[in-house]
Amino acid sequence: MTTRLADPAPRVTAVEHTPFTPLAIATDRCKGCELCVTACPHHVLELDQAVVNALGYHPVRLVDPAGCTSCVLCARVCPDAVFTVFAPRKEARS
């Protein structure tokens, strides 16, 4: 019916995940609005002032992967849907 539907397969694969990080951030889409930085209850996100992406913004960066609890609040407020959130690994929690 429509040719614009995206590929049904997940675009981020698990193989890309060593070492484990709970967030994958599409930094080329980030506009640096800081809504996720404000929403994050653990204060583990910040704008990466050392990087300017193709859109001309400082993209968001996960400062402390161990401090992230995969609560998904950043993804809930992101207007550009840059976050993919993974469940925390059991050994990482203990």
Add this chain to the structure above:
Amino acid sequence: MTTEATGAPAPPRILYQRPRALVDKSTHYCPGCGHGIIHRLIAELLDELELAQQTIAVAPVGCSVFAYDYIAVDWIESPHGRAPAVATGVRRTNSDAFVLVYQGDGDLAAIGTAEIIHAAARGERITTVFVNNGIYGMTGGQMAPTTLLGQKTTSSPLGRDPKLAGYPIPISEMLALLRGVDYVSRGSVADPPSVGKVKAMLKRAFEIQRAGGGFTLVEVLSNCPVGWGMTAPESMAHLAEVAETYPLGVILDRSKGIGPGVDPGLSTRLAGRAEEAPR
């Protein structure tokens, strides 16, 4: 969480990823604009309810004029304010389609006031997502009918004065009075819990349309960081002030007996009060 055979770590479970119905491209919206959040919520629901293939959406004029580039369903671009009229035609020629209308406040509450009221009065089986940021964002931040009293815009530099420019129009409350309407609610994208509530409201509206109900509308209080002269987090915090003029919550849910004119005990109580009242 290691597989015993290989010792390799098991693939991490995905808790959240970009919805498939959201086209994989960057939007033209300003940083922090609520349109992006609302597009994403719609796309998530189209995925969850498996509606994308049967949806025909109608795009407005305004900042969200390019919505057809971002959500992977079939779209029609309507003239300014006429999205409900276009959607009426879509509905009446496609009885099986899921009809979605996306409008901003300049589009719906100013030039398109007649269309939205009559589509609602006819009880057209369409769902309207009404994004209210109280300003004409696309044309440079002019005053809209929904602009708050005292709010400074490029066409009300001293703040909106009711003697000169009248009062904000509570469109949702007005539409809730019409018999053809089955569901009206108002949410906000101010913070993660509010975003979750908006998603629940949209889901309820979508399900009412799928179940054959009448007109449904979800108003979403959104921000305009550039038009309001604020940073994105400041504009989200400011939405609490906007919600004082536009109270949040479900305004009408006819099948659940919520709303003006559908409270079963209301007419009895009003009748009793009329008898008590001095003549």
